[in-house]
Amino acid sequence: MHCRGYAVQLDRARGEFEAAGAQLVLIGQGSPRQTAHFRRRQELSMPVLCDEDRVSYKLVGAKVGSMTDLIGPRSVLKGLATSARTGQMQGRAVGNVAQLGGVIVVAPGGRVLFKHMAKDASDNANIDDILTAARSAGTPHTHHRPQH
């Protein structure tokens, strides 16, 4: 219930990341075809990369959840709140449903400024915190500023 809603929330914040001079890129478990369908269906403007073998999930240390992590009360209640906020409901899952997600913010040169790996299905990184980390490394785009 959290995945689509979180993706939509992130997409709504994409302009703020761009203004901070940072990119926002999603990685999912679907095939390119499934991912294209997901992007269209959720009207996502940001890029989504495909990792069907979950190699990057393992490299970054994303957790594979237990039953409690996936359908415990905390997870269910937070999922309902996300659905109410975004209008997104749980759909048919693509990929390993026990796989949890996470976020890293990487600065040019490869320095990791922020890392949040989900502890359970409801545990998504706060978008403002991700943005703050991105701003700490980014040079805001200036090409829209008037020239004097």
Added chain:
Amino acid sequence: MAASNPNVSGDSIRALADLSLPDDEGAGVRLGDLWLGEPVALVWLRHYG
């Protein structure tokens, strides 16, 4: 910032940098190229449901 633990081993970030994943059109994207010139927030989704 209510930062989470930003510790990612050097080996992990180098391995991530060298990893290439297809986009939704099947074109390969090397992850390390994403942070060559600007910061990037990489978000791993649970699933598409």
